[in-house]
Amino acid sequence: MNNLVCNLFVIFAAGLISIHSQPNQDQEEYLEDLLGVQKKIQSLLPMLKQSVVAIESVDGAGSGVIVTEDGLVLTAAHVIGERGKEMTVILSDGQRVNAISKGGSEISDAGMIQLEGNLKWPFAEMADSSKALANEWCIALGHPNGYDPKRGMVLRTGKILSTKDETIRTNCRLLGGDSGGPLFNLEGKIVGIHSRISRSPDDNFHITIESYISNWEYFLSEEILTFNKLQGGGFLGVACEKSENGLRVLSVVPQSAAEMAGITPMDELLRLDSIPLDTREKLTILVSSKQPDDTISLEILREGKEKKIKVSLGKRSQ
Amino acid sequence: MKTLSFLFFLLCAKFFLTLHLFGTTQHEKEAVNGFKVLEFLGDGKKEIRNTTLALFRNGKQISLGTLIDARGLFLSKASACVGAKFAKTSSGEIVPIRIRKRDPKTDLALLQITESSKVWPSVNWEKKRSKLSEGTWVTCSSPSLSKVYLSTVTGNLREILKEGGVMGVEFNGEDNSSKGVSLEEVFPHSAADRAGLRINDQIVSIDGLHIKSSKQIYDYLGKKDPGDLLRLQVKRKDKRLDVRVTLGHRSVTFDLFNRNLLISGPTSKRKDNFPLVLQHDAPMNNTSMGGGLFTPYGYCVGINIARVDRVTNYALPTSIIRPILGNWLKDI
Numbered sequence: 001m002n003n004l005v006c007n008l009f010v011i012f013a014a015g016l017i018s019i020h021s022q023p024n025q026d027q028e029e030y031l032e033d034l035l036g037v038q039k040k041i042q043s044l045l046p047m048l049k050q051s052v053v054a055i056e057s058v059d060g061a062g063s064g065v066i067v068t069e070d071g072l073v074l075t076a077a078h079v080i081g082e083r084g085k086e087m088t089v090i091l092s093d094g095q096r097v098n099a100i101s102k103g104g105s106e107i108s109d110a111g112m113i114q115l116e117g118n119l120k121w122p123f124a125e126m127a128d129s130s131k132a133l134a135n136e137w138c139i140a141l142g143h144p145n146g147y148d149p150k151r152g153m154v155l156r157t158g159k160i161l162s163t164k165d166e167t168i169r170t171n172c173r174l175l176g177g178d179s180g181g182p183l184f185n186l187e188g189k190i191v192g193i194h195s196r197i198s199r200s201p202d203d204n205f206h207i208t209i210e211s212y213i214s215n216w217e218y219f220l221s222e223e224i225l226t227f228n229k230l231q232g233g234g235f236l237g238v239a240c241e242k243s244e245n246g247l248r249v250l251s252v253v254p255q256s257a258a259e260m261a262g263i264t265p266m267d268e269l270l271r272l273d274s275i276p277l278d279t280r281e282k283l284t285i286l287v288s289s290k291q292p293d294d295t296i297s298l299e300i301l302r303e304g305k306e307k308k309i310k311v312s313l314g315k316r317s318q
Numbered sequence: 319m320k321t322l323s324f325l326f327f328l329l330c331a332k333f334f335l336t337l338h339l340f341g342t343t344q345h346e347k348e349a350v351n352g353f354k355v356l357e358f359l360g361d362g363k364k365e366i367r368n369t370t371l372a373l374f375r376n377g378k379q380i381s382l383g384t385l386i387d388a389r390g391l392f393l394s395k396a397s398a399c400v401g402a403k404f405a406k407t408s409s410g411e412i413v414p415i416r417i418r419k420r421d422p423k424t425d426l427a428l429l430q431i432t433e434s435s436k437v438w439p440s441v442n443w444e445k446k447r448s449k450l451s452e453g454t455w456v457t458c459s460s461p462s463l464s465k466v467y468l469s470t471v472t473g474n475l476r477e478i479l480k481e482g483g484v485m486g487v488e489f490n491g492e493d494n495s496s497k498g499v500s501l502e503e504v505f506p507h508s509a510a511d512r513a514g515l516r517i518n519d520q521i522v523s524i525d526g527l528h529i530k531s532s533k534q535i536y537d538y539l540g541k542k543d544p545g546d547l548l549r550l551q552v553k554r555k556d557k558r559l560d561v562r563v564t565l566g567h568r569s570v571t572f573d574l575f576n577r578n579l580l581i582s583g584p585t586s587k588r589k590d591n592f593p594l595v596l597q598h599d600a601p602m603n604n605t606s607m608g609g610g611l612f613t614p615y616g617y618c619v620g621i622n623i624a625r626v627d628r629v630t631n632y633a634l635p636t637s638i639i640r641p642i643l644g645n646w647l648k649d650i
Binding site: 027031034035038041042045144145150151152153154155156157158159171173174175176177197199201202 | 451468469473581601
């Protein structure tokens, strides 16, 4: 594992944004709104900070957020690197606690850590899935450049720019060390976890909280899902996007198990072996944890009608 | 153009094989620093732009300045504006300038627009005793003076200590006066590494000071700056060697996050040793320090004094600036 920890991945953005709009709201009113946002954030901060932690391991550092009373911490997969690693977690009051890494996934970059000791930990609430809406105000907390008691954890206020698949994009400026820290909405609930950045200061990427909720048990109990590990498992052969009922098929790989089973674009995948498909990552996890030639049962929605089909899985081409 | 295309530059090749395409939507124009928010800063925005100058040396912008007096007196960052001959106003007027005062403790400088009989605008200092705690909105002019940035205070108000120069070594835990202090670790690419020091080398003396304990070394180095030269006498096996070490920056030598420096682009040369700073996250660069930091209503709450990294700028708060400025204005 080369220094995965504390990595925020740089993405070079090339593009043009053309801007033209007319102000249609009173200036005074808008400034009042801004001050309202400030007030709201400042009233939430003391409570939110209690749940945010710094994470240290031998080869780097990151951030995280406690989400259960018994001390489960959400962070990024590239902060923990692998399952079963002993790590040190620093609480907001500076107290150091031993912790052990759980699972996660390289697909979404989601990861988990468990604090050790039978204590009741301060924790933050997670938002319901799909609650990260574009143009909503958001607050990023974390430890850029690592833990610094004099500076404290660092606040960034921004807006959600877009949400696509496992990724939320915001203009909350992040830096190495922020990875794994929480993105909150103005209700004080976690909507995302910091993951990657781009060269442009206003493009910052966070894992959706939905990625965690959808694959909770898997992340808790299994090894981290790596791209390497995907290679050996079963292969369906569809590209999807999240849809109202499940996952909408965008394209089907020629000669794949999906094509043989007659799956076509615009089909919606609802359940796999009776398990609801709410994220693309879940589909990948379920399929790749099977072996090539295993048979799965898929419930799909086609032209308004539900259908159940059997699919004999294939092998991922190298 | 509606779409943004992203080229992925993978710092860690194992990761992230998918390519994301994000659209630029209407609401992005309303995001922080977007068109809509800034439009609504209204008069505050005018105030900020009218009182911020860009300073030039040999045709290149090197810092910003903040007008504080109708005689064309303005503040800037002393170590960044050395040799500035001209300033440009936000309306594009170019004026000759000269330096009047300098304060090494805060890195503030007072300059003046020369050859001008004009009555210059000057900042309105924020009089309300607001706490400027985390989450408080602040604004400042963009490096090019064409825009105004909105950002928030992002960390605790605090003193920034002097960074000090480092060799990039770890000493053997056992302090034994008869054996001297030996090196347990020499960090790759550190000052010590470049000077040819090796693990197990024993430090006999530094600049003629006989070394008996590692504490002596820490005390001595605490007074030194990055770039300072040390003359070491070391014992390696049976040989005595004279070694010259040019001290490095602590943050560069030991930082786990060296890559953060790469991601961040150029930062201020002096970003340590300030009595008190406000931290904020406007997207500034190293040639835009010295400009004012304002409330959304355009009242000045500080002067930007250091760009630290991609998410961090330091500004000196008015409580630090006003006494110094008061003294300076008495002489002018």
